[in-house]
Amino acid sequence: MSAPSFSLVGLGPIINRWKYFVAGAVALAAVVSIVVALLLPNVYRSTAIFIPTNPQTADPDRLLEPGSQSGSKLELGGRAEDLDRVITIGESQPVAEIIIKQFNLYKHYKAGEPGDDAVDNFVLSEFSNNLSIVHNERDAIELTFMDKDKKLAAAVANALVHAIDSVNQQLTLENRRTVLNLYRQRYDYLSTSYERSRRELVGARHRYGIFGLEMQGRYMVKQLIETEAALRKAEASGGDVAGLKRSLRGLTRADGGNLINLESYVAGADSLAMFTTRVADLQGRLIAARSAFETAELSIKGRLSSVYLVQKAYPATKKFKPVRSLIVLGSMLLTFALSVVFIALLELYRYNRPGAVRPA
Structure with a gap:
């Protein structure tokens, strides 16, 4: 004889026969899950x-x-x-x-x-x-x-x-x-x-x-022009030619006695x-x-x-977990599913054991 087939529709009578057992298991799971959920800290x-x-x-x-x-x-x-x-x-x-x-x-x-x-x-x-x-x-x-x-x-x-x-x-x-x-x-x-x-x-x-290249250069040129012009006039009129020559030598030669002179200026201009x-x-x-x-x-x-801190952490205003209603509901559904599987297997075992009465 072929083994009988079961379907979800066929579970209805089985669940109905075991309804008190299933209901008790689900109720017990609900009570336990409620107690556990209440004991869990936020x-x-x-x-x-x-x-x-x-x-x-x-x-x-x-x-x-x-x-x-x-x-x-x-x-x-x-x-x-x-x-x-x-x-x-x-x-x-x-x-x-x-x-x-x-x-x-x-x-x-x-x-x-x-x-x-x-x-x-x-x-x-x-x-x-x-x-x-x-x-x-x-x-x-x-x-x-x-x-x-x-x-x-x-x-x-x-x-x-x-x-x-x-x-x-x-x-x-x-x-x-x-x-x-x-x-x-x-x-x-x-x-x-x-x-x-x-x-x-x-x-x-x-x-x-040389203490100032530009200004000192202008000063020396001006003095040289003025001294040389005065020397030419003195030579023409019989003035103090010797004194003007000494002044001109002091302006042009380093050994002329002047600190500021053309020879030293030319020699040191590039270096300076x-x-x-x-x-x-x-x-x-x-x-x-x-x-x-x-x-x-x-x-x-x-x-x-x-x-770069966008938002600092603040104490939460509500808990993150546990979600107690989901714990209770999940426990009840899981217990119900396990109970149905258990009674279905039990019915199948009773149906297939030797000497069991089978429907015609």
Whole structure:
């Protein structure tokens, strides 16, 4: 004989015969699930939203770019590498240990004293299960932390953002210090070169008797013209020719007795022009180097944030879980389904056992 076939329609009479059993099982499941749901603590979640910045834009060597203003601005990071780096930092064990120690989560999770491997693993696992860091569709990071204490959840979420920011800054801090040291060395070198060139310029002025190239040149030409003209008149009229010749010699010859004279002026004009140009160039570069060094030093001491906080985490105003009605309803439906399966199998067993009465 072929085995009888069962369908969902055929379950109706079976359920009807076992209705008290099914109803009792469902009622018992409802009572147990209600008790369990009421005993479950409320869990709250707080979310902080932030956008990572490109840490390279906070480096001293990028703060001042020649001919561009972009080097002095922080770039908000929609780049995949910035987002991945921040998520990796947030999910790392060192950051977790910082937060666990800061908020004494060993005591909060009632795990025991730190130092035991099982206890440490339990606390880390509990912390990781309550933490969520995701990249949303708007290229921002959503950091969510869940806990039975809504104030603690918000505090941990905000502390995590701060810890991520600190670790992210540390990734470039050593490079910033190296660059700052290069700025300092450049400034010191330019300062030494400027002082040496300035002393050479002052020495050249005294040696050649040139204290102002343009004005002094005009003065000497005027005096030479006037003295030579007076000498020609004196020669024609019998005036003080010897005195005017001495004056003319003093204006034209280095051994004539005058500090300012044409021979020294011509001999030192080129050298003095070179020294003056050199000093002016070094002075401009020195001022720029000093400004760059001060800006770089300020960026190091100021510790520019590597994240742009869009929304800090606040204590939740309503619980996240458990959803008690779903727990009760789900338990009742699951118990009903298992009860139906159980009685169907029981009926099938009774039907197929030896000596069972079968319908004709």
